[in-house]
Amino acid sequence: MQGIGEVPLQPPAQRCHPHEGRYQTECSPSQRHRNLTRHTAYAIAVVAPSVSPKGSPRYLRAMHTSRPWHWFLLLGGMIGLFEAAAVVPYDWLMADWTASRVLVGTGHALSLVAVGMLAWTALGVCSRGRTVLAVGVGAAVLVFARAVPADRFDPWTLTLPALAVVSSIRASRNPRVSVWIALLLGTFTLWGRVPSSAFSVTDRAMTLLPGMVLLGLLAAPGRLWARAATASALLFALPLVVQPRSSNARAERPPSVLFVLVDTLRVDHVAPYGERGTPSTERLATEGMRFDDAITVVPKTTQSVAAFQTGRYPTRNGVRALKDGLPAEQITLAEHLSDAGWRTGAMVHNPWVRRGRGFEQGFDQFWSFYELERAWGPLRYSGIVTALDAAFFGAIRTFDPNTDARITTDRALAWLDETPEDQAFYLYVHYFDPHWPYSPPGEAAENRVNNIHDTKWSKGDLVFSNPLRDEENDEAVRLYGREIDHNDDQFGRLLQWLDAHGRTDDTVVVFTADHGHHLGDHGYWYHHGAFLYEPGVRIPLLVRAPGALEPGSVHADQFRSIDLLPSLLEWVDAPALSDVDGQSLSTLEGQVPPPAFLESDQVFFRANQRRYLRGVLGKVRGVRQGRWKLHVTPRTGGGIWELYDLDSDPGETQNLVLEPPPEAPVEALLEALRAGIPAEERERLAKRGVLFDRLGAAEVDPEASGSTQLPAEEPDADLSTEEANMLRAMGYLD
Numbered sequence: 001m002q003g004i005g006e007v008p009l010q011p012p013a014q015r016c017h018p019h020e021g022r023y024q025t026e027c028s029p030s031q032r033h034r035n036l037t038r039h040t041a042y043a044i045a046v047v048a049p050s051v052s053p054k055g056s057p058r059y060l061r062a063m064h065t066s067r068p069w070h071w072f073l074l075l076g077g078m079i080g081l082f083e084a085a086a087v088v089p090y091d092w093l094m095a096d097w098t099a100s101r102v103l104v105g106t107g108h109a110l111s112l113v114a115v116g117m118l119a120w121t122a123l124g125v126c127s128r129g130r131t132v133l134a135v136g137v138g139a140a141v142l143v144f145a146r147a148v149p150a151d152r153f154d155p156w157t158l159t160l161p162a163l164a165v166v167s168s169i170r171a172s173r174n175p176r177v178s179v180w181i182a183l184l185l186g187t188f189t190l191w192g193r194v195p196s197s198a199f200s201v202t203d204r205a206m207t208l209l210p211g212m213v214l215l216g217l218l219a220a221p222g223r224l225w226a227r228a229a230t231a232s233a234l235l236f237a238l239p240l241v242v243q244p245r246s247s248n249a250r251a252e253r254p255p256s257v258l259f260v261l262v263d264t265l266r267v268d269h270v271a272p273y274g275e276r277g278t279p280s281t282e283r284l285a286t287e288g289m290r291f292d293d294a295i296t297v298v299p300k301t302t303q304s305v306a307a308f309q310t311g312r313y314p315t316r317n318g319v320r321a322l323k324d325g326l327p328a329e330q331i332t333l334a335e336h337l338s339d340a341g342w343r344t345g346a347m348v349h350n351p352w353v354r355r356g357r358g359f360e361q362g363f364d365q366f367w368s369f370y371e372l373e374r375a376w377g378p379l380r381y382s383g384i385v386t387a388l389d390a391a392f393f394g395a396i397r398t399f400d401p402n403t404d405a406r407i408t409t410d411r412a413l414a415w416l417d418e419t420p421e422d423q424a425f426y427l428y429v430h431y432f433d434p435h436w437p438y439s440p441p442g443e444a445a446e447n448r449v450n451n452i453h454d455t456k457w458s459k460g461d462l463v464f465s466n467p468l469r470d471e472e473n474d475e476a477v478r479l480y481g482r483e484i485d486h487n488d489d490q491f492g493r494l495l496q497w498l499d500a501h502g503r504t505d506d507t508v509v510v511f512t513a514d515h516g517h518h519l520g521d522h523g524y525w526y527h528h529g530a531f532l533y534e535p536g537v538r539i540p541l542l543v544r545a546p547g548a549l550e551p552g553s554v555h556a557d558q559f560r561s562i563d564l565l566p567s568l569l570e571w572v573d574a575p576a577l578s579d580v581d582g583q584s585l586s587t588l589e590g591q592v593p594p595p596a597f598l599e600s601d602q603v604f605f606r607a608n609q610r611r612y613l614r615g616v617l618g619k620v621r622g623v624r625q626g627r628w629k630l631h632v633t634p635r636t637g638g639g640i641w642e643l644y645d646l647d648s649d650p651g652e653t654q655n656l657v658l659e660p661p662p663e664a665p666v667e668a669l670l671e672a673l674r675a676g677i678p679a680e681e682r683e684r685l686a687k688r689g690v691l692f693d694r695l696g697a698a699e700v701d702p703e704a705s706g707s708t709q710l711p712a713e714e715p716d717a718d719l720s721t722e723e724a725n726m727l728r729a730m731g732y733l734d
Contacts, residue, residue: 071171072124072134073117075178078215080116080382082186084109085211086194087381094365100418108378119384135168135181142189145387151398152192152722160188179215186211189383196370197722198325198356255546255572256507257337257426258494261308262487263301263350264435264528265513267294267538269484276481280492281542284511288544289553295624296561299515299536300529300601302352304561305359305430308514309333311565311580313597315678320616321602322529322732323723326358331577333565334362334426340574343425347372347412349403349432351726363428367411373397401730402439403432405490416497424572429494431487434517436526436731438479440486449476449526452731459731460607466525476526477519505546508571510564513539522652526731529601530608532622532631533652537598545571555585558593558626595625595669597676604733612636617684623672630657630669632690638697639690643669657698666695 088105089095120138127134139161146153164184171177187208195207268274271282272290296304298314306312306319309332314320318327326332334344345365353359354368375395379385389396412429419425433440437450448455449472452462461467491511498504518524521535528536541559543549548571562582569576570584583594600620603611611618612635622631627647632639643657643664660666674682674692682692690696719727727733 069121069124069129071129071131071178072120075124075182076116076118076120077113078116078179078182079120079186079189080113081109082182082208082211082215083116083190083382084112085214086190086208087112087378089210090194090207091371091378091381094367096365098418111379112382115379115382115384131168131171132165135171136165139165139185141387142185142383145383145390146188148390149396149398151396152197154192154197157188157191160184160191164188183212183215185383186215189386190381193370194381196354196356196368198354203356253422253506254341254424254574256342256424256503257510257568257572258498258507259426259428259510259568260491260494260512261305261428261430262434262484262491262511262513263430263432264515264517265484265487265540266516266519266535267513267540269481270488270540273540276484278484278488280488280495281511281540283492283495284509284542284544285552287551288509288542289549289555291541291543291555291559293556293558294512294539294541294561295537295558295596295598296513296515296539297596298529298599298601299532301350301514302357303601304514305353306330307561308512308564309359311562311577311582313562313581313676314599315597315676316581320599320619322352322727323719325356326361328358328361330358330361332359332362333568334428336362336569336577337426337572337574338362338364341424343419343423344427345412345415345425346428346430347408347415348428348430349405349408350430350435351399351730353430365415367415369399369403372407372411399726399729401432401435402437403435404441405431405433405487406441408432409490409493412494413497416501421501430514431490433487434480434483438476438483440479440482443479443482445479447475447479448472450479458607459733460605463525463527463605463731464523464607464609466520473520473525480517480519508546508548508568509544510568511540511542512561512564515539530603530605530611530620532598532600532620532629534646534650537624543571557588558596558624559585559588560594560596563588593626595623595672597672598622598624598631599676604727612640613688617681617688621673621677623669623676625665625669625672628664628669630666630673632673632692632696634685634688634690637689639685641696641698643695655698657695660695670694 088109092105092108093101120134123134123138127137143158143161146157161184164181167177167181167184171181190208191204195203199207266274269276271278272285273292297307298304300322302322302324303314303319306317306326307314309326310317310330311333312330317330318324334346338344339362344363345367346360346363347367348354348359349369349372351369354370355366360366360368373396374380375393375397376385376389380389380396386396408429408431412427415427416425437445439445439450448468449462452459457467466473495504495509498507498509515528516534516536516538517526517528518531518533518535519526522531522533524531524533539561541564544551560582562580563585564582566576566580566582566584567586568574570586576584588594598621602615603618611620611633618634620631620633622629624630627645629644629646629652630642632641641657642652642655643660643666644652644654645656645661645664646652656664670692677685677692685692724733
């Protein structure tokens with residue numbers, strides 16, 4: 001007797017024809033082989049209307065009454081098809097529909113379908129056709145693949161495999177249930193991964209929609225209707241993954257742009273600024289311009305990159321905190337150049353600057369952490385491959401900050417190889433290696449600075465009251481330097497590509513950092529962003545712009561990160577952008593440099609006892625203009641003020657706020673500070689006693705109430721589980 005949810009093992013005897021409803025037991029082996037081949041081809045090629053057999057429901061019924069593994073072959077094919085419809089456009093094509101990429105993408109799609117077919121057929125054979133058992137085991141495998149690594153995993157999605165198992169009870173009575181099961185399991189496998197969890201729920205659903213439509217076609221009746229619906233589905237899906245190409249290409253190829261940014265790079269650890277020998281940057285300084293006093297307007301990655309890419313202060317571009325995304329209404333350098341005809345691409349290993357957070361605006365292709373780390377290629381998104389990897393290999397990476405610039409460079413070079421010779425390009429390469437923990441390739445990096453979470457101290461203890469021995473700190477600084485050496489080698493590979501392909505003389509090359517890094521300066525270790533001291537604010541900036549900048553030249557005056565965008569547009573002869581805060585280099589020459597408004601990030605460490613208010617309100621704010629630097633840390637009852645003369649005191653050890661020298665432009669600095677802070681924030685700070693019409697205290701009153709401190713049990717900002725996990729992995733949270 002057939003059990004509930006069990007595929008019948010003995011089909012009824014009827015004519016041996018695949019489209020007349022049932023299979024005949026007396027079919028010859030060759031007829032059965034031909035029928036199986038036709039059905040397999042249909043499952044794989046359902047997106048091609050010309051090969052669609054008639055009567056999808058009949059087809060599904062036929063599969064249910066054939067041998068047990070036939071149904072599982074179809075189920076695996078449908079799951080693979082669903083995965084391919086989302087993964088290949090998102091992870092590989094990225095709106096680039098050139099013939100070569102489509103051909104490779106087709107191979108990836110077929111691989112996903114084949115893996116699904118093989119895995120689920122094996123389950124069907126092993127379970128002897130018991131659908132509830134097979135679907136239950138398959139669902140458990142997928143739950144293991146998602147829940148154990150907990151990579152972008154939402155617990156509510158566990159309801160999807162549970163529903164699939166319950167639905168399998170009726171699989172033998174209702175053939176369309178197989179489509180429903182494939183939809184549930186495919187959605188569970190991909191949810192939060194394609195696209196990444198930074199996207200909204202609507203974006204995620206829209207990315208999965210083409211696969212949903214294709215699965216729906218399997219249950220659709222009729223020949224002509226199925227073909228028409230398939231074509232309509234493809235046309236409907238294309239706008240979801242294709243971005244229109246610019247039609248504003250010039251008759252003559254304009255200069256290209258290679259923008260290389262190294263995360264967490266101290267200016268004194270790279271040549272020609274410091275004593276460390278980094279040949280690639282040394283070469284660029286010789287062939288281009290060195291900016292001796294370049295600064296970021298905020299020493300934290302997300303806000304700094306947004307300022308670079310928009311030419312606007314964080315208060316104007318909307319990116320005020322590390323976890324903020326770039327609003328869609330902001331116009332980026334990539335958008336502007338793409339509209340003007342440049343091919344645009346980005347290779348970014350920092351997870352906060354990734355697709356779904358707005359930074360991909362204007363890029364034809366944007367490869368962020370989860371696309372660059374490509375163990376198994378697009379197959380890594382298959383639920384079966386994910387499970388096998390989690391059980392036996394561990395090659396698929398959840399986020400951790402141990403990145404290798406070689407991977408970023410390999411992908412960048414592949415993108416450059418795909419760029420037509422007559423096409424100008426803008427390539428943004430964001431390396432992440434010097435960021436904590438310091439683990440240069442080929443070196444043992446087992447020390448307590450990197451593994452502080454395994455000790456009795458927290459990361460906050462290490463950052464604000466470093467308890468380690470001098471030799472341990474010296475070794476950490478050495479490893480940090482070796483990470484920079486590795487980055488310099490990889491940057492050199494990019495320069496060599498330009499040389500080998502004759503693009504050196506018509507490519508503007510920018511080398512810079514998002515911010516600096518503290519290695520014990522001002523009692524602040526292995527971190528950045530909490531304060532506005534020079535080690536975190538100063539950045540290297542080297543630019544080679546053939547025909548625009550003299551080789552070996554030096555710009556000695558202050559140059560803000562927001563000034564780079566308008567300057568770049570001039571160097572490549574692109575239209576200027578209006579309503580930016582920065583000024584081009586040509587307008588700054590011969591003028592007194594404008595003041596730079598600076599602000600810190602928010603607080604995430606409980607151990608930081610030098611910040612007194614939560615959230616954006618508690619940010620350190622400052623102004624830097626030439627040799628003078630003024631900043632204030634807000635607290636209830638007034639701020640803690642600091643004033644430095646950088647010419648005579650580059651280490652910022654002598655606070656002059658109580659007795660400013662006569663030549664200090666205190667009023668001008670206060671005016672610039674007031675202008676930089678949004679009016680609403682000034683009003684809120686004024687209610688706390690923080691006023692900006694005069695200088696205040698230089699240190700905390702020891703008699704001050706403890707109520708002005710950050711509550712020790714509360715974080716600075718509301719964080720999702722994923723955000724907290726990422727902050728902790730990067731060393732920003734205990």
